[in-house]
Amino acid sequence: MNKGKKLYEGKAKIIYETNEKDLVIQHFKDDATAFNNLKKASVEGKGVLNNRISEHILTSLSQCGIKTHLIKRLNMREQLIKHAEIIPIEFIVRNIATGSLSKRLGIADGTILEKPLFEYCYKKDELGDPLIAKEHIFAFDWAKEEEINEIDKMTFRINDLLQGIFRGVGIKLVDFKLEYGRVWNKEKNKSEIVLADEISPDTCRLWDVKSEKKLDKDRFRKDLGNIVQAYQEVARRLGIMPEETNISEVNFGKATSLKFKKKK
Ligand code: TMP
Ligand code: ASP
DSSP: OOEEEEEEEOSSEEEEEESSTTEEEEEEOSEEEETTTTEEEEOTTHHHHHHHHHHHHHHHHHHTTOOBSEEEEOSSSEEEEEOOEEOSEEEEEEEEOOHHHHHHHOOOTTOEEEEEEEEEEEOOGGGTOOEEOHHHHHHTTSSOHHHHHHHHHHHHHHHHHHHHHHHTTTEEEEEEEEEEEEEEETTTTEEEEEEESOOSTTTEEEEETTTOOBOSTHHHHTTOSOHHHHHHHHHHHTTSSOTTBOGGGSOTTTOOSOOOOBOO
16 A cells, blocks of 8 residues: 555644545644644644544444444554545534533533534634534535434444443543545445544543543643543553553654553
Protein backbone atom coordinates (compact mmCIF):
# COMPACT_ATOMS: atom_id res chain seq x y z
CA MET A 1 0.00 0.00 0.00
CA ASN A 2 1.70 3.23 -1.12
CA LYS A 3 1.03 6.52 0.64
CA GLY A 4 0.24 9.24 -1.87
CA LYS A 5 -0.39 12.96 -1.57
CA LYS A 6 -2.24 14.72 1.21
CA LEU A 7 -5.94 15.00 0.38
CA TYR A 8 -7.17 16.84 3.46
CA GLU A 9 -5.80 18.14 6.74
CA GLY A 10 -8.12 18.64 9.70
CA LYS A 11 -7.44 19.77 13.25
CA ALA A 12 -6.39 16.37 14.59
CA LYS A 13 -5.95 14.18 11.52
CA ILE A 14 -4.60 14.10 7.96
CA ILE A 15 -5.99 12.04 5.08
CA TYR A 16 -3.58 10.75 2.39
CA GLU A 17 -4.47 9.07 -0.86
CA THR A 18 -3.20 5.57 -1.67
CA ASN A 19 -2.63 3.74 -4.92
CA GLU A 20 -6.16 2.36 -4.57
CA LYS A 21 -8.92 4.82 -5.40
CA ASP A 22 -11.35 3.60 -2.73
CA LEU A 23 -8.85 3.53 0.12
CA VAL A 24 -7.11 6.33 2.01
CA ILE A 25 -4.77 6.61 4.99
CA GLN A 26 -5.96 8.38 8.13
CA HIS A 27 -3.04 9.84 10.13
CA PHE A 28 -3.54 10.84 13.79
CA LYS A 29 -1.68 14.02 14.80
CA ASP A 30 -0.74 15.08 18.32
CA ASP A 31 -2.48 18.44 17.80
CA ALA A 32 -5.29 19.26 20.21
CA THR A 33 -7.78 22.07 19.63
CA ALA A 34 -10.83 23.30 21.48
CA PHE A 35 -13.46 26.02 21.16
CA ASN A 36 -13.30 25.87 17.40
CA ASN A 37 -9.55 26.19 17.15
CA LEU A 38 -9.21 29.12 19.58
CA LYS A 39 -7.16 26.96 21.94
CA LYS A 40 -4.36 24.90 20.40
CA ALA A 41 -1.50 22.73 21.65
CA SER A 42 0.51 19.70 20.76
CA VAL A 43 0.03 16.85 23.22
CA GLU A 44 2.84 14.34 22.68
CA GLY A 45 1.51 10.82 22.34
CA LYS A 46 -2.16 11.74 21.84
CA GLY A 47 -2.21 10.69 18.17
CA VAL A 48 -0.71 7.28 18.94
CA LEU A 49 -3.22 6.67 21.71
CA ASN A 50 -6.25 7.82 19.69
CA ASN A 51 -5.20 5.66 16.74
CA ARG A 52 -5.02 2.59 19.00
CA ILE A 53 -8.17 3.37 21.04
CA SER A 54 -10.25 4.18 17.95
CA GLU A 55 -9.05 1.01 16.19
CA HIS A 56 -10.07 -1.04 19.23
CA ILE A 57 -13.51 0.55 19.48
CA LEU A 58 -14.36 0.48 15.76
CA THR A 59 -13.22 -3.16 15.58
CA SER A 60 -15.43 -4.05 18.55
CA LEU A 61 -18.40 -2.26 16.96
CA SER A 62 -17.76 -3.98 13.64
CA GLN A 63 -17.83 -7.37 15.42
CA CYS A 64 -21.33 -6.42 16.56
CA GLY A 65 -22.51 -5.70 13.02
CA ILE A 66 -21.84 -1.95 12.72
CA LYS A 67 -20.39 -1.06 9.31
CA THR A 68 -17.32 1.19 9.66
CA HIS A 69 -14.74 2.76 7.37
CA LEU A 70 -11.85 0.96 9.10
CA ILE A 71 -9.87 -1.63 7.14
CA LYS A 72 -6.88 -1.99 9.48
CA ARG A 73 -4.35 -0.10 11.57
CA LEU A 74 -1.12 0.30 9.60
CA ASN A 75 1.28 1.61 12.23
CA MET A 76 1.52 3.78 15.36
CA ARG A 77 -0.24 6.75 13.80
CA GLU A 78 -2.05 5.51 10.72
CA GLN A 79 -5.05 3.48 9.65
CA LEU A 80 -6.12 2.25 6.24
CA ILE A 81 -9.75 3.26 5.76
CA LYS A 82 -12.42 3.27 3.06
CA HIS A 83 -12.62 6.59 1.24
CA ALA A 84 -16.02 7.77 2.38
CA GLU A 85 -17.93 10.84 1.29
CA ILE A 86 -18.40 12.43 4.71
CA ILE A 87 -21.91 13.64 5.57
CA PRO A 88 -21.35 17.21 6.88
CA ILE A 89 -23.11 16.58 10.19
CA GLU A 90 -21.74 15.90 13.68
CA PHE A 91 -24.05 13.41 15.39
CA ILE A 92 -23.91 14.07 19.14
CA VAL A 93 -25.33 11.70 21.73
CA ARG A 94 -25.73 12.68 25.38
CA ASN A 95 -26.43 10.34 28.30
CA ILE A 96 -25.54 12.86 31.02
CA ALA A 97 -25.91 16.65 30.70
CA THR A 98 -22.66 18.64 30.63
CA GLY A 99 -20.63 20.78 28.22
CA SER A 100 -22.48 22.91 25.70
CA LEU A 101 -25.88 21.42 26.66
CA SER A 102 -25.57 22.60 30.27
CA LYS A 103 -24.26 25.97 29.13
CA ARG A 104 -26.90 26.54 26.45
CA LEU A 105 -29.97 25.41 28.39
CA GLY A 106 -28.92 25.81 32.02
CA ILE A 107 -29.29 22.08 32.76
CA ALA A 108 -27.27 21.19 35.87
CA ASP A 109 -23.94 19.56 35.04
CA GLY A 110 -24.15 15.81 35.72
CA THR A 111 -27.94 15.48 35.29
CA ILE A 112 -28.65 11.94 34.11
CA LEU A 113 -30.88 12.02 31.04
CA GLU A 114 -33.83 9.65 31.01
CA LYS A 115 -33.04 8.55 27.47
CA PRO A 116 -30.17 9.38 25.12
CA LEU A 117 -30.46 12.86 23.66
CA PHE A 118 -29.50 13.22 19.97
CA GLU A 119 -28.22 16.52 18.60
CA TYR A 120 -27.11 17.48 15.11
CA CYS A 121 -24.45 20.06 14.28
CA TYR A 122 -23.54 21.34 10.82
CA LYS A 123 -19.86 20.59 10.19
CA LYS A 124 -18.58 23.99 9.12
CA ASP A 125 -15.52 25.36 10.92
CA GLU A 126 -16.11 28.94 9.69
CA LEU A 127 -19.49 28.91 11.46
CA GLY A 128 -18.27 27.05 14.57
CA ASP A 129 -20.23 23.84 13.79
CA PRO A 130 -23.66 25.26 14.74
CA LEU A 131 -26.42 23.19 16.31
CA ILE A 132 -29.18 22.55 13.78
CA ALA A 133 -32.62 20.91 13.66
CA LYS A 134 -33.03 17.66 11.75
CA GLU A 135 -35.17 19.55 9.21
CA HIS A 136 -32.16 21.66 8.19
CA ILE A 137 -30.42 18.48 7.01
CA PHE A 138 -33.24 17.77 4.53
CA ALA A 139 -33.91 21.41 3.62
CA PHE A 140 -30.32 21.82 2.41
CA ASP A 141 -29.93 18.24 1.18
CA TRP A 142 -26.97 17.45 3.43
CA ALA A 143 -28.38 13.92 3.67
CA LYS A 144 -31.56 12.07 2.66
CA GLU A 145 -34.27 11.24 5.17
CA GLU A 146 -33.67 7.47 4.73
CA GLU A 147 -29.97 8.02 5.42
CA ILE A 148 -30.66 9.90 8.65
CA ASN A 149 -33.18 7.25 9.74
CA GLU A 150 -30.52 4.59 9.23
CA ILE A 151 -27.87 6.71 10.97
CA ASP A 152 -30.14 7.36 13.96
CA LYS A 153 -30.68 3.61 14.36
CA MET A 154 -26.94 2.92 14.07
CA THR A 155 -26.18 5.74 16.54
CA PHE A 156 -28.65 4.39 19.07
CA ARG A 157 -27.10 0.92 18.83
CA ILE A 158 -23.56 2.34 19.01
CA ASN A 159 -24.50 4.22 22.19
CA ASP A 160 -25.65 0.92 23.77
CA LEU A 161 -22.54 -0.93 22.67
CA LEU A 162 -20.15 1.86 23.75
CA GLN A 163 -21.85 2.24 27.13
CA GLY A 164 -21.30 -1.50 27.64
CA ILE A 165 -17.67 -1.40 26.53
CA PHE A 166 -16.85 1.50 28.86
CA ARG A 167 -19.03 0.45 31.80
CA GLY A 168 -17.15 -2.87 31.79
CA VAL A 169 -13.92 -1.01 32.57
CA GLY A 170 -15.34 1.39 35.15
CA ILE A 171 -16.02 4.33 32.84
CA LYS A 172 -19.27 6.29 32.31
CA LEU A 173 -19.95 7.31 28.72
CA VAL A 174 -21.26 10.84 29.29
CA ASP A 175 -21.55 11.99 25.66
CA PHE A 176 -19.83 11.60 22.30
CA LYS A 177 -19.75 12.70 18.68
CA LEU A 178 -19.97 10.46 15.60
CA GLU A 179 -19.46 11.08 11.90
CA TYR A 180 -20.77 9.00 9.04
CA GLY A 181 -19.94 8.71 5.35
CA ARG A 182 -21.13 7.10 2.15
CA VAL A 183 -19.09 4.38 0.43
CA TRP A 184 -19.84 2.49 -2.76
CA ASN A 185 -20.72 -1.18 -2.24
CA LYS A 186 -19.62 -2.89 -5.48
CA GLU A 187 -21.45 -6.17 -4.84
CA LYS A 188 -24.75 -4.45 -4.09
CA ASN A 189 -24.11 -1.71 -6.66
CA LYS A 190 -25.29 1.01 -4.29
CA SER A 191 -23.92 3.45 -1.79
CA GLU A 192 -24.02 2.53 1.88
CA ILE A 193 -23.59 4.36 5.16
CA VAL A 194 -20.53 3.62 7.28
CA LEU A 195 -19.36 4.94 10.63
CA ALA A 196 -16.34 7.17 9.84
CA ASP A 197 -13.78 9.43 11.57
CA GLU A 198 -12.72 8.23 15.05
CA ILE A 199 -14.06 7.31 18.49
CA SER A 200 -11.54 8.30 21.14
CA PRO A 201 -11.18 10.46 24.26
CA ASP A 202 -11.05 13.41 21.82
CA THR A 203 -14.61 12.72 20.72
CA CYS A 204 -16.19 11.28 23.89
CA ARG A 205 -16.63 12.45 27.46
CA LEU A 206 -15.51 9.64 29.73
CA TRP A 207 -15.79 9.80 33.52
CA ASP A 208 -14.43 7.31 36.03
CA VAL A 209 -17.45 5.54 37.54
CA LYS A 210 -16.41 6.07 41.16
CA SER A 211 -14.49 9.34 41.28
CA GLU A 212 -16.07 10.97 38.16
CA LYS A 213 -12.50 11.91 37.19
CA LYS A 214 -12.45 13.13 33.59
CA LEU A 215 -10.55 10.80 31.25
CA ASP A 216 -11.03 12.77 28.02
CA LYS A 217 -10.35 16.00 26.13
CA ASP A 218 -12.06 18.07 28.83
CA ARG A 219 -8.67 17.79 30.61
CA PHE A 220 -7.33 19.97 27.78
CA ARG A 221 -10.42 22.17 27.35
CA LYS A 222 -10.53 22.98 31.07
CA ASP A 223 -6.75 23.03 31.72
CA LEU A 224 -6.95 20.08 34.13
CA GLY A 225 -3.51 18.71 33.13
CA ASN A 226 -2.36 15.07 32.70
CA ILE A 227 -4.07 14.73 29.33
CA VAL A 228 -1.92 11.92 27.95
CA GLN A 229 -2.03 10.11 31.30
CA ALA A 230 -5.85 10.15 31.14
CA TYR A 231 -5.90 8.81 27.55
CA GLN A 232 -3.35 6.17 28.61
CA GLU A 233 -5.62 5.18 31.47
CA VAL A 234 -8.47 4.63 29.01
CA ALA A 235 -6.18 2.48 26.78
CA ARG A 236 -4.97 0.46 29.78
CA ARG A 237 -8.49 -0.19 31.04
CA LEU A 238 -9.58 -1.29 27.57
CA GLY A 239 -6.72 -3.80 27.74
CA ILE A 240 -4.86 -2.44 24.73
CA MET A 241 -1.80 -1.23 26.60
CA PRO A 242 0.16 -3.36 29.05
CA GLU A 243 -0.10 -2.22 32.68
CA GLU A 244 3.55 -1.25 32.91
CA THR A 245 3.68 0.80 29.74
CA ASN A 246 4.45 4.49 29.72
CA ILE A 247 3.79 6.02 26.35
CA SER A 248 6.05 9.03 26.99
CA GLU A 249 9.01 6.65 26.66
CA VAL A 250 8.11 5.53 23.15
CA ASN A 251 10.30 6.91 20.39
CA PHE A 252 7.54 8.35 18.21
CA GLY A 253 9.80 9.31 15.33
CA LYS A 254 11.10 5.81 14.69
CA ALA A 255 8.26 3.66 15.88
CA THR A 256 6.32 2.10 13.02
CA SER A 257 4.53 -0.71 14.80
CA LEU A 258 2.73 -0.85 18.08
CA LYS A 259 5.57 -1.68 20.43
CA PHE A 260 5.40 0.20 23.67
CA LYS A 261 8.54 0.38 25.78
CA LYS A 262 8.13 -1.09 29.23
CA LYS A 263 8.81 1.08 32.28
CA LYS A 264 11.97 -0.10 34.09
P1 TMP B 1 -20.21 19.71 23.59
O1 TMP B 1 -20.80 19.53 24.95
O2 TMP B 1 -19.02 20.62 23.58
O3 TMP B 1 -21.23 20.09 22.57
O4 TMP B 1 -19.65 18.28 23.13
C1 TMP B 1 -20.46 17.15 23.07
C2 TMP B 1 -19.62 15.93 22.71
O5 TMP B 1 -19.14 16.00 21.39
C3 TMP B 1 -18.36 15.75 23.57
O6 TMP B 1 -18.19 14.37 23.83
C4 TMP B 1 -17.24 16.24 22.72
C5 TMP B 1 -17.72 15.95 21.33
N1 TMP B 1 -17.27 16.96 20.38
C6 TMP B 1 -16.40 16.59 19.35
O7 TMP B 1 -15.98 15.44 19.26
N2 TMP B 1 -16.01 17.57 18.47
C7 TMP B 1 -16.45 18.84 18.54
O8 TMP B 1 -16.07 19.66 17.71
C8 TMP B 1 -17.36 19.19 19.60
C9 TMP B 1 -17.86 20.59 19.74
C10 TMP B 1 -17.73 18.22 20.48
N1 ASP C 1 -12.84 19.97 18.11
C1 ASP C 1 -13.33 21.28 18.31
C2 ASP C 1 -12.27 22.35 18.09
O1 ASP C 1 -11.23 22.20 17.71
C3 ASP C 1 -14.06 21.52 19.60
C4 ASP C 1 -13.90 20.61 20.76
O2 ASP C 1 -13.62 19.43 20.64
O3 ASP C 1 -14.10 21.09 21.88
O4 ASP C 1 -12.36 23.44 18.26
